[in-house]
């Protein structure tokens with residue numbers, strides 16, 4: 223019987239779930255859903271100084287928001303410390319690990335001496351490997367702190383990475399790394415190997431910052447007689463300056479994208495396409511479609527660059543494809559804990575939906591959408607400054623006045639795009655100007671913005687009464703401004 227395929231995402235809660243971590247989680251998720259295996263979540267929180275409960279919570283919340291559901295866990299390594307200690311003892315009993323009593327100061331001194339002698343690097347010199355049993359007992363009796371080091375065997379270590387292909391390392395280049403720290407907490411290498419074995423993980427997918435850790439972990443698997451899982455190391459995401467993506471590049475926390483009005487499906491598509499080609503050039507795929515198409519072997523080895531414009535593009539395409547009801551529901555969720563956007567909740571639902579429908583094909587994110595929407599659903603408080611300078615003047619006031627008297631004559635029931643367009647073009651011709659000279663100030667009067675959907679759709683959206691009111695308000699505003707200057 224073949225073993226059930228199982229992957230895991232194993233974040234350390236030392237910070238938010240950032241986009242790099244989310245990409246790792248996503249690739250595990252896509253891989254295992256495609257192959258109908260199981261996805262396990264494990265919080266690697268043994269670094270007590272740097273880990274926090276808030277961050278663990280934040281990571282889970284980010285995963286839920288992205289819709290990356292897991293079948294098992296979350297397990298917390300901090301609940302499993304005894305297990306790691308038992309295995310460290312077992313390795314010591316078998317002579318595969320040993321206690322090292324060297325203090326950090328001693329180690330540093332030996333390193334410095336070696337480097338001063340011209341050596342390029344220094345690795346642990348195995349001083350404590352030659353301690354006699356008597357010396358060890360003596361030090362234990364005197365309560366000299368110690369760490370447990372793995373005794374790296376001679377030879378070479380190979381593995382086949384699903385993305386990087388064959389990797390070979392000379393064990394000579396690996397130092398006898400620490401398994402248990404002096405406070406008896408495990409290092410990452412020890413806990414990760416034991417847990418991946420005990421939890422039945424068959425495939426490890428993680429960032430290629432871990433590539434150099436894998437040979438060490440393979441040596442541990444072998445020492446413990448554990449079967450070795452398969453590995454895939456994903457290329458790290460770079461900022462636009464080709465440096466490893468970090469906080470320096472601005473917001474990288476997943477939930478920050480939520481707060482900025484991005485949709486989880488947009489982030490998923492964006493992250494999936496950073497390192498993998500779904501084989502067809504579509505702005506975005508539904509999650510099921512990504513799962514169906516996923517093939518880890520088609521992951522690129524090159525470091526992808528995080529380009530926010532691509533995310534904006536995908537997000538805008540998703541927004542424009544959504545039902546207005548769904549957009550509104552997501553907006554409502556978003557403004558629940560925010561100061562902005564409350565006007566949406568106070569407005570007539572039908573009107574809000576019709577405004578969303580009018581605008582949804584041109585919005586990059588839901589926060590921008592909420593901001594733009596305000597002028598359509600409440601009285602305009604300020605007009606776009608640049609627009610005002612350009613389009614509110616004596617001439618445009620005159621054109622607006624004439625257009626106003628034209629539309630006042632239109633019957634409510636004939637207030638449609640065709641009629642309005644005829645009126646406007648006719649008027650422009652009569653005055654001897656381009657239609658734009660009326661359209662630009664009119665748009666600013668109606669929406670407060672310089673850009674908007676088609677002007678006739680806007681007029682119809684507001685209807686005769688509201689359009690008249692908005693133009694009159696703009697005229698008053700122009701008048702006042704003129705008197706002031």
Ligand code: GLU
Nearest residue numbers: 232233234266414428432
């Ligand atoms: N806790 C490790 C990290 O967050 C996980 C490494 C692994 O996937 O093995 O980098």
